[in-house]
Amino acid sequence: MTVLSKLTWWLRKMMPIQTKIAPAMTSRDTSPLDGMNLLLADLDGVVYTGALAIPHAVESITRAAEQMRVGYITNNASRTPHSVAEQLMQLGLTVTVEEVVTSPQAAVRLLAGMVPAESVILVVGGEGLTSEVEKAGFVVTRSADDSPAAVIQGFAPDVDWKQLAEASFALHAGIPWVATNTDWTIPVARGVAPGNGTLVSAVHTAVGRLPVVAGKPEVAIFEEAFARFGTSHALFIGDRLDTDIMGANRAGIQSALVLTGIDRAKQVLAADKHSRPTFIIDDLRQLHEPYPETREAVDPVTGHRLIQVGEAVVRMAGNVVTIEKAGDRFIDVLRAGSAAIWGSGLAIYGLEVDPGLYADA
Numbered sequence: 045m046t047v048l049s050k051l052t053w054w055l056r057k058m059m060p061i062q063t064k065i066a067p068a069m070t071s072r073d074t075s076p077l078d079g080m081n082l083l084l085a086d087l088d089g090v091v092y093t094g095a096l097a098i099p100h101a102v103e104s105i106t107r108a109a110e111q112m113r114v115g116y117i118t119n120n121a122s123r124t125p126h127s128v129a130e131q132l133m134q135l136g137l138t139v140t141v142e143e144v145v146t147s148p149q150a151a152v153r154l155l156a157g158m159v160p161a162e163s164v165i166l167v168v169g170g171e172g173l174t175s176e177v178e179k180a181g182f183v184v185t186r187s188a189d190d191s192p193a194a195v196i197q198g199f200a201p202d203v204d205w206k207q208l209a210e211a212s213f214a215l216h217a218g219i220p221w222v223a224t225n226t227d228w229t230i231p232v233a234r235g236v237a238p239g240n241g242t243l244v245s246a247v248h249t250a251v252g253r254l255p256v257v258a259g260k261p262e263v264a265i266f267e268e269a270f271a272r273f274g275t276s277h278a279l280f281i282g283d284r285l286d287t288d289i290m291g292a293n294r295a296g297i298q299s300a301l302v303l304t305g306i307d308r309a310k311q312v313l314a315a316d317k318h319s320r321p322t323f324i325i326d327d328l329r330q331l332h333e334p335y336p337e338t339r340e341a342v343d344p345v346t347g348h349r350l351i352q353v354g355e356a357v358v359r360m361a362g363n364v365v366t367i368e369k370a371g372d373r374f375i376d377v378l379r380a381g382s383a384a385i386w387g388s389g390l391a392i393y394g395l396e397v398d399p400g401l402y403a404d405a
Contacts, residue, residue, distance in 0.1 A: 073334050076300050076323045082278035083108050083331075084145075084269055084297075086260075087118045087128065089283035089305020090328075094233025097135045098304045104328035105137060115269055117280070119147045119225035119259040119287065121198025121240065123172045142272065147224035147259030148176040150268045151196055154258050156180060158220040163193035166214045168207045168243075170200030173224065188213035197247065197255065198224035199240035208243060212250040221251075225259030227287055231305055260291035267295070281328070285311055285319040298322040300331065309378050310402040313385055314392040324382065326375045336376060338383045351387075353380040360384040364396045377401060 077083065083105070085091055091101045108114055116139070118128065125144040132139040151173070155165065164183045167174050174184050177196060185192055188210045195211045215221055227239035248254055258264040260282075270276040278297045282288020283305025292299035301312065301321035312324060323335055336354045343350055349360040355371030358380040365384055370377055381401040385392065 073337055075332055076279055076298070076325070076335055077108060077111065077331050080277060080279045080298075081112055081275045082273050083112055083114045084117050084266075084278050084280045085114065086280075086282040086284075086288050086305075087116055088120060089231045090281055090302055091116070091132065091137075092135060093231055093305070095131075096233065098327070100327045100329045101304075102136045104331055107332060109138065113143075113273055113275075115143050115145060115273055117145045117260070117265055117269055119227050119240070119265070120230070121146065121148045121151075121173045121224035121259075122170045122200040124175050125149070127172075145265060145269045145272060146172065146176070147265055148173045148198055150265040151198065151222050151224045151258035152176045152180045152182075153268060154256055154264055155182070155194060155196055155220070155222050158222070158256075159193040164190055166190070166192035166195045166211060167197075168195065168203060168211045168247075169198035169224070170202065172200070173198040186210060191217075192219065194220040194222065195255075196222045196224070197240070197244060199227075199230070199243065203243055208246050208250075211247050215247070215251045215253070221247075221253070221255040223255035223257050223259075225287070226257055227259075227284075229306065231283075236306070260287040261294060262291065263295045266291060266297070270295075279322075279331075281331070283307060285315050285321070289315075289321045290319045293318060293320075300325055302326070302328060303375075308402070312378060312382055313397060313402060315382075315386070317386075320382075320386055324375065324379050330375075336379070338379065340383070340387070349384060349387075351380045351384045353377075353383070356380045358384045358401070360388055363390060363394055365401065366398045367400045370400070374403065 226241035228241040230239040280292040300323040354376035356376035357368040
């Protein structure tokens with residue numbers, strides 16, 4: 045090591061970090077719930093996986109319910125609000141059916157603006173969708189031969205080729221097409237399985253056009269929730285960047301990505317500007333903890349950006365992102381790394397990222 049490089053190393057270690065609030069991420073020393081009137085939570089990957097509650101979810105949501113209203117938003121079209129509420133109560137939560145907002149409910153609201161009342165609707169999906177269609181006064185059919193006024197499509201485990209084919213036959217007539225959601229995958233007890241997006245894609249391939257979508261990341265399902273709870277001053281918790289977080293951003297509300305479901309550290313670091321959460325949390329206990337400031341400084345010797353969250357410090361040297369100091373919590377390393385990358389203006393594929401930033405992926 046030369047005398048100059050030794051001096052540079054010593055200065056980097058000894059010079060204090062002069063901080064300022066970073067524009068890349070929210071910087072506040074209050075909890076994510078502070079100032080909110082409504083907490084909205086996704087279900088799969090946030091509250092439960094399959095039939096099992098995610099650790100700390102029930103206790104944390106129960107605590108939040110002491111301060112504000114709590115609602116549940118799900119893209120899963122296979123179940124009724126009653127069955128969802130029943131499962132949540134079995135897990136230990138206090139829930140009413142009205143507090144469960146489903147993508148079929150949002151889809152039917154869209155449908156009502158497209159076709160006359162009491163129209164015949166071809167339904168692809170299960171009870172969670174058919175019950176909402178019938179509740180709205182429409183007539184359900186499973187056959188294109190009944191000349192339906194529209195097609196509405198949602199996920200159910202027993203949706204098969206025949207149902208997809210009937211939808212395709214009907215849609216060739218140019219009638220409206222509404223999809224509850226387009227999630228590519230769905231987390232279940234045994235792992236990750238194909239979601240409604242794969243089924244919608246199959247029909248799209250056959251008919252050459254796309255549906256109007258009600259569920260996340262579209263705003264219709266959020267508007268349904270805002271109308272029901274009477275406020276849009278809400279925090280939304282989700283586990284997916286491409287549906288939950290993008291949807292909250294489009295709806296104009298704050299969001300928290302919890303790392304208990306689909307997306308983990310590697311996906312967070314690579315998130316595009318439309319899919320970046322306000323907060324990143326390990327589990328729902330951190331909803332009630334002070335969210336550490338994101339502070340940014342410039343290394344006085346090298347000119348590199350230094351981003352600090354808690355005790356963690358990340359260095360951004362051109363297109364190279366490294367961990368300067370890990371601190372005692374990986375979540376703060378991830379928060380700092382995300383702030384560094386998101387604030388750089390550089391595409392993730394052009395960066396050299398320290399593997400320690402996505403060690404949990």
